[in-house]
Amino acid sequence: MNDDLTALSARIDRTNELLERMLAEVAKTPSTHAIFVDAGYLYAAAGRLVAGTEDRRAFDLDAEGLIDALIDKARTIFADSRLLRVYWYDGARRRIHTAEQQTIAELPDVKVRLGNLNANNQQKGVDSLIRTDLESLARHRAISDAALLGGDEDLVSAVEAAQGYGARVHLWGIEAPEGRNQAEPLLWEVDSQRTFDLDFFKPYVARRTVPAYEAGATRPTREDVRFVGAQIAAKWLADRGREALIELLPGHPYLPGPVDQDLLVEAEGLLQYSLRGQADLRRALRDGFWEHLQTQY
Numbered sequence: 001m002n003d004d005l006t007a008l009s010a011r012i013d014r015t016n017e018l019l020e021r022m023l024a025e026v027a028k029t030p031s032t033h034a035i036f037v038d039a040g041y042l043y044a045a046a047g048r049l050v051a052g053t054e055d056r057r058a059f060d061l062d063a064e065g066l067i068d069a070l071i072d073k074a075r076t077i078f079a080d081s082r083l084l085r086v087y088w089y090d091g092a093r094r095r096i097h098t099a100e101q102q103t104i105a106e107l108p109d110v111k112v113r114l115g116n117l118n119a120n121n122q123q124k125g126v127d128s129l130i131r132t133d134l135e136s137l138a139r140h141r142a143i144s145d146a147a148l149l150g151g152d153e154d155l156v157s158a159v160e161a162a163q164g165y166g167a168r169v170h171l172w173g174i175e176a177p178e179g180r181n182q183a184e185p186l187l188w189e190v191d192s193q194r195t196f197d198l199d200f201f202k203p204y205v206a207r208r209t210v211p212a213y214e215a216g217a218t219r220p221t222r223e224d225v226r227f228v229g230a231q232i233a234a235k236w237l238a239d240r241g242r243e244a245l246i247e248l249l250p251g252h253p254y255l256p257g258p259v260d261q262d263l264l265v266e267a268e269g270l271l272q273y274s275l276r277g278q279a280d281l282r283r284a285l286r287d288g289f290w291e292h293l294q295t296q297y
Contacts, residue, residue: 031081031144034137035070036130038150039090045151045174045181049198050205055258057265059207063088063104066204070172071109074147077170077194084143086110087133089126093240131158138165147172148190151182159189170194174201217273222284225275228267229288236263236289237296245293252290263289 043061044054051059067086074083088104088111095114097105105112113133115125130150135158137143146162148155149172159169171190173182175197187193220228236259237245248259255263267285268275275281 031078032084032142033074033078033081033145033147034084034143035074035086035147036134036149037067037070037086037088038126038130038148038152038155039088040126041150041152041181042174045176046201046205048181049175049177050201051207053207055261057208057261059205062204062206063100064107066201067104067107067110069200069204070147070149073196077147078145081145083109084137087130088112089115089129091115091126093244127152127154127158130155131161134158134167134169135161135165138162138167141166143167145170149173151186153183153185156183156185156189159186163189163191168192172196220271220273220281222281225267225271225281225284226288226291228270229263229285229290230292231270232263232266233289233292237293245297248293249297252294253286255286255289260286 043056046061047054047056047059053059067088071083071086086109090101090112092098092101092114093116095116097112097114101112101114104110113126113129115129130148134146134148138146138161144167146167146169148159148169151173159171162169168191169189170192171182171186171194173193173195175195248256263285264275264282275285
């Protein structure tokens with residue numbers, strides 16, 4: 001009996017020793033933070049704030065400079081913590097990196113994660129990617145703090161999942177010229193909030209100049225413009241595929257705003273002629289675009 005008690009006591013002492021060593025190691029392990037950027041929110045809110053538009057084609061974003069600024073800001077806020085990495089969430093056709101996204105993906109300490117884009121240039125699946133990463137990193141104790149730059153109410157579940165595993169989630173936002181650009185339920189859930197102002201983003205956002213077309217250029221015929229519309233439609237279909245076409249067809253004869261704007265800009269570049277204020281030519285352009293798509297369905 002005494003031998004059994006002695007053996008049990010020895011095992012308890014050994015267990016306590018191992019626990020003490022583990023706690024000592026945990027105490028020496030630095031806290032870790034990661035930055036999660038919803039690029040859709042970033043482009044829309046920063047573009048509106050600095051360039052006065054949410055249209056990505058109307059301004060340039062120095063992503064590398066901005067990411068460095070966010071890392072520096074996190075280093076100040078989480079002074080006793082180390083950076084795991086920056087997660088950059090964006091949408092792309094068929095989840096294929098654009099040239100800009102590829103450049104961002106090549107930056108050190110940055111991981112690009114892509115959702116899809118539908119025919120109306122709306123992101124699909126990005127929120128679920130954010131939730132998956134936040135929850136997984138928190139569950140495995142890979143991070144103690146998460147800085148989330150976003151504003152969508154759908155991110156609430158991601159915040160709750162990470163908090164359930166003990167991580168603290170800090171919501172970063174972009175100053176809104178009017179009202180708010182972040183959902184109230186998201187603001188209520190997070191552990192802290194911080195908003196970056198115009199001065200923070202101004203060095204990294206620059207409005208693009210509108211291309212100037214030669215004064216007195218020959219006005220194209222309606223058939224010329226219709227042909228260009230068909231050309232662009234062929235390229236559009238090749239890039240986006242039949243799924244995007246199926247989404248687009250129910251709106252005929254109207255095009256979603258982003259698609260119509262892309263069509264106009266590309267046509268003007270091919271024609272080297274401004275179609276602004278040219279209602280008949282704009283109709284011919286759309287007619288050519290639709291006619292080609294309908295022959296492919």
